[in-house]
Amino acid sequence: MKTEWVTSTVKYSGGSVMVWGCMSGSSVGNLVLIEGIMHKEQYEKILNENIKKSAKKLKLQSFLFQKDNDPKHTAESISQWFVNNRIDSLKWPAQSPDFNPIEHIWDELQRRLKPHPPKTQKQIMQHYAKGMEWHWASSNINVSQFNANRLQEVLKNHGEPTRYLFYFLC
Known part of the structure; x- marks a missing residue:
């Protein structure tokens, strides 16, 4: 091999x-x-x-x-x-990750975790704590705009799942 x-x-x-x-x-x-x-x-x-x-x-x-x-x-x-x-x-x-801004953050942190998976629970918590702070410092997410975009998408899809949903199911 x-x-x-x-x-x-x-x-x-x-x-x-x-x-x-x-x-x-x-x-x-x-x-x-x-x-x-x-x-x-x-x-x-x-x-x-x-x-x-x-x-x-x-x-x-x-x-x-x-x-x-x-x-x-x-x-x-x-x-x-x-x-x-x-x-x-x-x-x-129920089950509405399209509208939940924290789901976007969890998804981003999971993506960042994949290339270098932590080996201990302490490392996991350090990753999440650092990642959450990084997210706010660098991305300047606007929560109201985040939800407005998703609301428009849900309305366009007549309440059916949106493209945003698939990012959260990794």
Whole structure:
């Protein structure tokens, strides 16, 4: 076998990593590495430990929280958490990555990760943290324009998936 045809790999137990993150129109908040499968209890813990800290980091006096319709996000205990903490959340269609600006960031970071995959969870988190900051510093994404472009595309496609969707399913 020719060595130029061989690529070394590192195997993970399970092969996937989940990261919780948040953002505003001008910067990014905290990132949390999620170990295993996230359940509503872990999600609530992440919210407790990160929402207010992230809002402070982002210099937000008030904000509207966007969550998708994943069952752990819509659980009664989570809905009550938002009520108890006086945080309004945006009504959001299920499985709608076309409209979700953070999905664009995750996709870009995954593409950047492929050529030089990290070998440890610490390296993964460093990659995501550095990448999120890089994204805001270099791309100057305008969140409202981002969503306006996608909304036009969804309307043009009569609600069917858009070309943007395929970038997020890698």
